[in-house]
Amino acid sequence: MSAVIFFIAAIGAIAGAIGVIAVRNPFYSVLMLIVHLVSLAALFLLLRAEFVAASQVVVYAGAVMVLYLFVVAYVGGGAQLASGPVLRILGPLFALALAVELCIAMLGSTLKGISGKGAHYVLGFGTPRHIGTLFLTKYLFPFEIASIVLLVAAIGAVVLARRRRGLETMGEEQQEYRISAHPPVNTGTIAEGAGIRVPTPEQLEPEVEVIGRPRDGGGW
Amino acid sequence: MGIGWFLAVSAIVFSIGAGGVLTRRNPLVVLLCLELMLNGANLALVAFARLWGGEDGQVFALVVMVIAACEVTVGLGLIVAIYRRQLPIDVDELNELQG
Numbered sequence: 001m002s003a004v005i006f007f008i009a010a011i012g013a014i015a016g017a018i019g020v021i022a023v024r025n026p027f028y029s030v031l032m033l034i035v036h037l038v039s040l041a042a043l044f045l046l047l048r049a050e051f052v053a054a055s056q057v058v059v060y061a062g063a064v065m066v067l068y069l070f071v072v073a074y075v076g077g078g079a080q081l082a083s084g085p086v087l088r089i090l091g092p093l094f095a096l097a098l099a100v101e102l103c104i105a106m107l108g109s110t111l112k113g114i115s116g117k118g119a120h121y122v123l124g125f126g127t128p129r130h131i132g133t134l135f136l137t138k139y140l141f142p143f144e145i146a147s148i149v150l151l152v153a154a155i156g157a158v159v160l161a162r163r164r165r166g167l168e169t170m171g172e173e174q175q176e177y178r179i180s181a182h183p184p185v186n187t188g189t190i191a192e193g194a195g196i197r198v199p200t201p202e203q204l205e206p207e208v209e210v211i212g213r214p215r216d217g218g219g220w
Numbered sequence: 221m222g223i224g225w226f227l228a229v230s231a232i233v234f235s236i237g238a239g240g241v242l243t244r245r246n247p248l249v250v251l252l253c254l255e256l257m258l259n260g261a262n263l264a265l266v267a268f269a270r271l272w273g274g275e276d277g278q279v280f281a282l283v284v285m286v287i288a289a290c291e292v293t294v295g296l297g298l299i300v301a302i303y304r305r306q307l308p309i310d311v312d313e314l315n316e317l318q319g
Contacts, residue, residue: 006221010229017233017256021240026248033252036233040259043226047270049278052262052285059285064292071296072248075303084312087242095239102231106264107224111271115222119273130275131282139279146286153290160297163304 006046012039030068037061047118049126226267234260245310247302251295258288 016036020029037060044053107114124130135143237256244250262281269277302309 003221006225013229014232017236020252020256021236021244026246029249029252033255040263043229043263044266046221047226047266049266049269052266052278052281055282055285059289064289067292067296071299075299075309091239091242094242095235098238099232099235102234103228106227106231113271114224118223118270126275126278131278134275134279142283146283149290150286153293157293157297160294161300
């Protein structure tokens with residue numbers, strides 16, 4: 001039974017991975033990655049990693065992929081270009097060589113348990129209780145570092161993607177005006193009192209001239 | 221199932237991700253392929269945790285997932301910034317930092 005589940009999940013994981021790089025539209029790539037992640041969660045369950053499988057589905061396939069879908073929908077996929085001729089041939093060859101090398105390195109190692117089913121299963125292996133105990137005792141420092149890294153990433157993403165002045169087309173009200181008004185008339189200056197200066201009709205209306213938009217303040 | 225089967229799957233998934241990083245030019249897909257590589261590594265970690273009989277590998281896998289989430293956040297922020305600057309969304313065109 002576990003062999004059947006393993007082969008279904010493994011085929012799903014590998015097919016999803018191939019789909020991610022084979023599909024042209026990035027939107028479908030993200031959907032294929034969700035297939036891959038769910039299959040991988042099934043493999044985690046077979047390895048008795050219940051908590052990792054659950055967080056894989058909830059955090060990865062749920063939250064992170066929704067973020068991806070939002071960005072793909074916002075950016076719009078971009079140009080669907082193939083890479084240069086050299087990489088298009090060398091890339092798959094490199095991937096194949098890497099797969100062979102990794103398989104040789106891991107399966108050809110002299111680890112005795114690698115063909116077995118793993119260590120003896122004790123009840124409670126991989127449950128949130130054990131994981132949490134490890135996180136708060138033995139791995140407390142990585143746990144705290146991870147929280148700081150999350151905070152830095154969140155702030156960094158907000159700084160990177162925030163809306164800057166000058167990047168978008170501005171509305172009329174944001175344009176800069178220079179109001180070249182003449183000296184105010186009928187305010188009781190000596191020249192007016194002496195009748196030397198008589199206001200003309202256009203002097204009663206201040207002259208408004210658009211001199212341009214505020215300069216682009218952004219740069220990254 | 222033997223642990224070796226899981227390790228083989230993880231190696232294949234990692235290699236597919238590496239090939240995708242090399243061959244695709246859309247930075248969104250490159251990020252997705254990075255996710256594939258991290259997931260392959262995660263599968264190997266969990267498989268070795270099962271082999272060893274301790275949860276330490278699973279803790280490591282969870283930390284890798286946290287770092288992957290951070291990487292996605294910053295990467296997608298960069299892509300949105302690239303889009304806002306109306307630069308081409310293409311890793312071959314974005315070569316201003318090339319020496």
